[in-house]
Amino acid sequence: MTGFARTTTTYQQGAHTLAGEYYTSPAISHDEIEQLFRRTWMCVGREEELKEAGSYVLHERFGDSIMVVRGRDGVVRAFHNICRHRGTKICEAVSGRFSSTIQCPYHAWTWSTEGQLVGAPHMHEVEGFEKRDHPLLTVPVALWEGFVFVSHDPSPPSFDEVFRPVIDRFGRFGVGALVRVARREYEVKANWKLIMQNYNECLHCPTIHPELNQLLPYTSGANDLHDGAFLGGYMDITAANESVTVTGRRCGLYLGDLPDEDKRRAYYYSFWPNMMLSLHPDYANWYAVWPLSPDRSLVTCEWMMHPASESSAGYDPQGPVELWHTVNAQDWHICEMSQAGVSSRAYKPGPYSPRESIPAAWDRQYLLRMHGNNEKHGRHEKHE
Ligand code: FES
Numbered sequence: 001m002t003g004f005a006r007t008t009t010t011y012q013q014g015a016h017t018l019a020g021e022y023y024t025s026p027a028i029s030h031d032e033i034e035q036l037f038r039r040t041w042m043c044v045g046r047e048e049e050l051k052e053a054g055s056y057v058l059h060e061r062f063g064d065s066i067m068v069v070r071g072r073d074g075v076v077r078a079f080h081n082i083c084r085h086r087g088t089k090i091c092e093a094v095s096g097r098f099s100s101t102i103q104c105p106y107h108a109w110t111w112s113t114e115g116q117l118v119g120a121p122h123m124h125e126v127e128g129f130e131k132r133d134h135p136l137l138t139v140p141v142a143l144w145e146g147f148v149f150v151s152h153d154p155s156p157p158s159f160d161e162v163f164r165p166v167i168d169r170f171g172r173f174g175v176g177a178l179v180r181v182a183r184r185e186y187e188v189k190a191n192w193k194l195i196m197q198n199y200n201e202c203l204h205c206p207t208i209h210p211e212l213n214q215l216l217p218y219t220s221g222a223n224d225l226h227d228g229a230f231l232g233g234y235m236d237i238t239a240a241n242e243s244v245t246v247t248g249r250r251c252g253l254y255l256g257d258l259p260d261e262d263k264r265r266a267y268y269y270s271f272w273p274n275m276m277l278s279l280h281p282d283y284a285n286w287y288a289v290w291p292l293s294p295d296r297s298l299v300t301c302e303w304m305m306h307p308a309s310e311s312s313a314g315y316d317p318q319g320p321v322e323l324w325h326t327v328n329a330q331d332w333h334i335c336e337m338s339q340a341g342v343s344s345r346a347y348k349p350g351p352y353s354p355r356e357s358i359p360a361a362w363d364r365q366y367l368l369r370m371h372g373n374n375e376k377h378g379r380h381e382k383h384e
């Protein structure tokens with residue numbers, strides 16, 4: 001992955017990398033799941049995967065199994081994958097389509113795709129039993145630009161409020177209508193934060209990604225989201241190249257009705273906590289990074305294009321897939337090298353440069369969410 005050519009406007013003198021325990025401690029890893037991941041909106045896929053009534057995908061993370069289902073009424077909902085009878089997990093296959101109802105395999109309690117209990121053998125013999133008291137347990141779900149978000153927290157802050165900095169930002173790219181052309185999953189032997197930090201800067205591009213640096217010089221562009229939960233900006237595509245592909249040629253239609261300046265730019269944003277969105281003139285990628293343990297992560301990566309690209313001249317979805325598969329592998333390798341280094345007891349936090357103002361801002365956000373005050377931040381940042 002790449003990052004950004006960065007302006008220095010938000011650089012805070014004295015910013016240092018995180019202490020080693022943040023990359024190695026099982027206790028901190030556990031706290032991250034409780035305090036960060038289970039308390040925020042997380043992207044679990046695209047609405048495109050739920051085209052038909054009854055279609056579903058499972059989101060299985062952090063000890064929960066959640067079914068995201070399109071009801072027969074067309075509405076996307078999410079439910080805990082737990083039977084209201086004796087608690088059994090209802091659905092095993094990670095994706096599919098429910099016929100017209102959702103049935104527990106144990107004693108056949110049955111719900112509509114909207115989550116209402118419609119069948120419960122012999123329960124009418126139970127005094128006071130009402131089907132309406134036993135719907136599937138709902139999980140908050142939000143849809144934005146074709147992405148599906150869920151919250152493990154049953155009472156999250158409003159999605160629109162949380163996403164306000166970006167909610168109307170990408171309308172011109174038509175992200176909601178894009179279709180998936182490829183998907184890859186990668187297991188990386190590195191802490192999830194090293195992967196987020198890596199995405200958030202391009203100081204490493206000349207050394208780690210020489211091919212990419214030809215297309216997107218690391219000193220080009222500027223940040224336009226400098227602080228908070230949403231971070232990033234754009235880079236300029238070098239003249240003569242039309243896009244960020246192996247050949248430098250455009251691989252499909254422009255994503256949307258783009259102004260001329262966007263036809264020569266690539267935008268890279270990280271969304272708190274674990275999502276990344278890369279927008280190029282003719283394709284987009286999005287990533288999610290999931291912690292598996294303090295030193296291992298799963299990264300899902302999808303490439304998307306304009307739905308009419310397939311029939312356009314020069315259609316070549318392999319162009320971006322090949323390029324980013326190479327770039328991703330370069331990033332995973334250096335993240336694994338970082339993990340190896342910061343895991344040593346000899347590691348001490350090092351200073352960020354002004355070209356790393358965005359990973360420094362990401363770390364600030366992380367510490368704020370983990371500890372909520374500056375006292376502890378200082379203690380960790382100044383670990384000597
Ligand atoms: S546990 Fe599901 S029907 Fe009995």
Ligand SMILES: [Fe+2]
Binds near residue numbers: 199208209327331
């Ligand atoms: Fe990179």
